[in-house]
Amino acid sequence: MDNIAGSKSSLRWAVHLSVAFLVVLWLIPTVGLLVSSFRTTDQISTGGWWRALMTAEHNLILRTAPPSTQTQINGKYVVTGSLAKSGTDLDIRVWGVSSRAIDDYTPGATAKLSKGGEITVSKDGHYRMEHTLPFTGKRGTRIFLSSALPPEFTLDNYHKVLFDPKNVEGMGQAFLTTMIVTIPATIIPILIAAFAAYALAWMQFPGRALLVAFIVGLLVVPLQLALIPLLKLHLNIGIGKGFIGVWLAHTAFGMPLAIYLLRNYMVGLPKDIIENARIDGATDFQIFMKLIVPLSFPALAAFSIFQFLWTWNDLLVAKVFLIDSSGQTVVMTAKLVEMLGTRGGNWEILATSAFVSIVVPLLVFFSLQKYLVRGLLAGSVK
Amino acid sequence: MTQLKLSNIDKSYGNGVCVLKDINLDINSGELLVFVGPSGCGKSTLLRMIAGLETITAGELQINGQSMNDMPPSKRGIAMVFQSYALYPHLTVRENMAFALKIAKQSPAQIDAAVDNAAKKLQLEDYLDRLPKALSGGQRQRVAIGRAIVRDPQVFLFDEPLSNLDAALRVATRIEIARLKESMPDRTMIYVTHDQVEAMTLATRIVVLADKGIAQVGTPLELYNTPANEFVAQFIGSPAMNLMPGKIVATGEQTTVHLDAGGVAISNISTIDADAGKVVNVGVRPEDLMLASGEFMLEAKVDITEALGEYTLLYLQQTDGAENFIAKLSGTHKELRDQTIQLMANPGKVHLFHEGLGMH
Ligand SMILES: Nc1ncnc2c1ncn2[C@@H]1O[C@H](COP(=O)(O)OP(=O)(O)OP(=O)(O)O)[C@@H](O)[C@H]1O
Ligand SMILES: [Mg+2]
Numbered sequence: 001m002d003n004i005a006g007s008k009s010s011l012r013w014a015v016h017l018s019v020a021f022l023v024v025l026w027l028i029p030t031v032g033l034l035v036s037s038f039r040t041t042d043q044i045s046t047g048g049w050w051r052a053l054m055t056a057e058h059n060l061i062l063r064t065a066p067p068s069t070q071t072q073i074n075g076k077y078v079v080t081g082s083l084a085k086s087g088t089d090l091d092i093r094v095w096g097v098s099s100r101a102i103d104d105y106t107p108g109a110t111a112k113l114s115k116g117g118e119i120t121v122s123k124d125g126h127y128r129m130e131h132t133l134p135f136t137g138k139r140g141t142r143i144f145l146s147s148a149l150p151p152e153f154t155l156d157n158y159h160k161v162l163f164d165p166k167n168v169e170g171m172g173q174a175f176l177t178t179m180i181v182t183i184p185a186t187i188i189p190i191l192i193a194a195f196a197a198y199a200l201a202w203m204q205f206p207g208r209a210l211l212v213a214f215i216v217g218l219l220v221v222p223l224q225l226a227l228i229p230l231l232k233l234h235l236n237i238g239i240g241k242g243f244i245g246v247w248l249a250h251t252a253f254g255m256p257l258a259i260y261l262l263r264n265y266m267v268g269l270p271k272d273i274i275e276n277a278r279i280d281g282a283t284d285f286q287i288f289m290k291l292i293v294p295l296s297f298p299a300l301a302a303f304s305i306f307q308f309l310w311t312w313n314d315l316l317v318a319k320v321f322l323i324d325s326s327g328q329t330v331v332m333t334a335k336l337v338e339m340l341g342t343r344g345g346n347w348e349i350l351a352t353s354a355f356v357s358i359v360v361p362l363l364v365f366f367s368l369q370k371y372l373v374r375g376l377l378a379g380s381v382k
Numbered sequence: 383m384t385q386l387k388l389s390n391i392d393k394s395y396g397n398g399v400c401v402l403k404d405i406n407l408d409i410n411s412g413e414l415l416v417f418v419g420p421s422g423c424g425k426s427t428l429l430r431m432i433a434g435l436e437t438i439t440a441g442e443l444q445i446n447g448q449s450m451n452d453m454p455p456s457k458r459g460i461a462m463v464f465q466s467y468a469l470y471p472h473l474t475v476r477e478n479m480a481f482a483l484k485i486a487k488q489s490p491a492q493i494d495a496a497v498d499n500a501a502k503k504l505q506l507e508d509y510l511d512r513l514p515k516a517l518s519g520g521q522r523q524r525v526a527i528g529r530a531i532v533r534d535p536q537v538f539l540f541d542e543p544l545s546n547l548d549a550a551l552r553v554a555t556r557i558e559i560a561r562l563k564e565s566m567p568d569r570t571m572i573y574v575t576h577d578q579v580e581a582m583t584l585a586t587r588i589v590v591l592a593d594k595g596i597a598q599v600g601t602p603l604e605l606y607n608t609p610a611n612e613f614v615a616q617f618i619g620s621p622a623m624n625l626m627p628g629k630i631v632a633t634g635e636q637t638t639v640h641l642d643a644g645g646v647a648i649s650n651i652s653t654i655d656a657d658a659g660k661v662v663n664v665g666v667r668p669e670d671l672m673l674a675s676g677e678f679m680l681e682a683k684v685d686i687t688e689a690l691g692e693y694t695l696l697y698l699q700q701t702d703g704a705e706n707f708i709a710k711l712s713g714t715h716k717e718l719r720d721q722t723i724q725l726m727a728n729p730g731k732v733h734l735f736h737e738g739l740g741m742h
Contacts, residue, residue, distance in 0.1 A: 272468035275435050280482035280533070281456030290481075294472045 033358070036351035038153040044347045046149060056149040057093060059102065063142055064119070064127060067135035077117075077134045083125035083143060090125035095145035102144035113141060121145070157352035171353050173328075174335035178312060178357075180243060181322065181331055185250035185311040186304055192251065193258030194300065198288050200259065201266040202274060212263065218256035226253075227320050234321065242329070246322040253317065254307045265299035266292060301371030309361050332357040385411035385570055386432065386537065391441035393427055401427050403594040405441070411536075414563050414571045416581045418617070419591035425574045428591070429539050432572065433462050445537070461530035462539040465546060467522045469514040475501075475525050476510040479532045500528040503562070520551045527562070538571040545576060556580055578620055582606075590614050608742055612735050615665050621695065624671075624707040625663045625735070626680065633658050636729060643700055645679040649732035651741055662741070665733035668695070668710040671725045678724035682707060689714045696723075 035049040046056040062083040070077045084090040094103040097111050097119065105111050107123035117131030121143060129141065161171040199205075200212055230252070234245045269292065277287045293300070311317075315333040322329050330338070336353055343349050365372075386409040393402040401424045409415050417425040430436040432443060434455035443450045450458055470478050476497055483493045501507045504524040514522055523543060530538055543559075544552045560583070563571055575581055581588050582602045590597040590605065590613070597617075598610040609615035609623075616622040626647070632638035633653040639662060641647055647664045664679075671680070682698035685706075694715040698707040709725055734741040 270466065270468065272464040272466045273470060275455075276462065276464060276468040276529075277470075277481070278435065279433060279455040279460065279462050280529075281485045282481075286485060291470060291472075 197262035
């Protein structure tokens, strides 16, 4: 007995540990993406997302105002101003006037300039440059400094990616396109499949068993086989590339799994209930609407999640049946691929775009996951 | 008046298995007819054919003189109560009971009146807004019955409605059904059960099904007192009737049988001279056996006694060990264990069966 109890609890530990491991494995990239999407370009270049809450240091090369702005005060030529670009703050740790020694001076100290004169730089980047002779040259003097970068989070990336009026990144448009593809591509197959599943589960007609077997067979047919013939068909019957085409394609590819899942669930509903409804005078349609649909809700929800996630993340079917040269119908997955090329260096834009594309699936999954489990386990446990 | 008429009804399933054959039965309006029979003999099948849930392979079913073979269940004027209750799990008790009426497009006022009326009859008023899962087994069963009442059918069909209830509740619900039947004297009920007591107490007539057909139809006491054959004799009554082989030696007003085991049985069943010498089975119910002195019918050793206070069951083993019998004596008789006793029965209680069929 002790043995059994012992192995049971160690098994439980193994389960707990592996669950924890999976959770961590899943959380690290997701949280990383989320954090990165709120950081600025500067911050992303100073360190990884796990340092987002710490103050970072970064080295800058900034110029004073050009000599043309100098004024004469008490017989001295003076240039004043702030090194900080408008709208940003500096928190200078050390600074210098030569690229070889950027940490010569502390804020408030005065340095001699190589071309003559001297400069004082305060902590916040304000400076005063003085010389008895006029400053010459076109450009200001270079100051090398190391500034503290406080943690900073911004919604700018989201604004840029989603709501930029000029839609430079195109992500807002792509988000809408994906929605337009996904929602009908989830609803249409589930509507058709629910009716089919009811008929296959509860209505008597010749060839029913064969039909079920055929549908199970279709489950293992890879969709790549059908891409070209199906596209040809679409072109021939005049649907062409576009939303209707992609809806139909997703419907067709999702149907076998949908019918299979729903039929299995519906077959498990108690026969007496349906017979009683027959005696009560309900037609097949009424039985379907008033009993089967409400009682099959877990299975319907489970399949909707699957179909939604799969169409949302789909690239292949969209590329084949939807995206044409007009560029008006680019879905998010395709947009992301495009951006990897054009904006490969702009991690904050990529991270934000990526997060935009996963946030809806995450919401859907977490709000409906209890049905996912119930719908999938249906029939396997009583 | 005959309300349901079953003529030459056969039932076989797709794979060629014949379940019922040549069923003929007239059911009068206002009857409470009970189907009994061993498990798997086709009781549910017959009931479901009457309900229209199962096709009739051959023969004809008439209700009120109209052929029902191809009539959908909802048009037959029947309501059915299932063993599993078959409540709609996502609907409240009220919605469950209103379901059929809503389908029939009755007005909300009518529906409410019918539901409230049924709820009152079955003491369900307090539960009308609950879901079935929040009810006890007995309450669920009452909802199922209420759902049938609401539709006010001509014929109620019950398929083992009480078998999921515990013993005490079963008795209470049985009495409730009897009362319900009394309150609706012109409604017909057909009731399937395994339970002898239910069958004996509720039925106006019992139909014993066996071997794909009807073994006997009759009132409970007819079946008990004059079973038509050995099957019914052993099926009705508990413990089952003892059957002892023997040979007729004297005929007339009374018949005398010499039993193979050595005893002599005298029965009030009259026989003609031609019956003399026939091989028969003598049937005696355990409760009709009594201790004998002198003339005896049965001599056997008491193997086990079961004293239940009111009466004692004696499990008897004949000396050659071939047959076992049961006797039921009133009072406590534990002391008889391991003794060899002699038993006899009142001639009025001795049944005779020739080739399986009862002689009367
Ligand atoms: N769909 C079916 N296909 C083939 N045979 C069936 C089918 N349904 C029932 N049977 C057979 O018909 C016979 C009668 O079944 P039925 O359910 O009527 O028995 P029953 O008398 O109600 O038994 P119980 O008292 O156990 O409920 C059984 O032998 C069963 O195996
Ligand atoms: Mg049955």
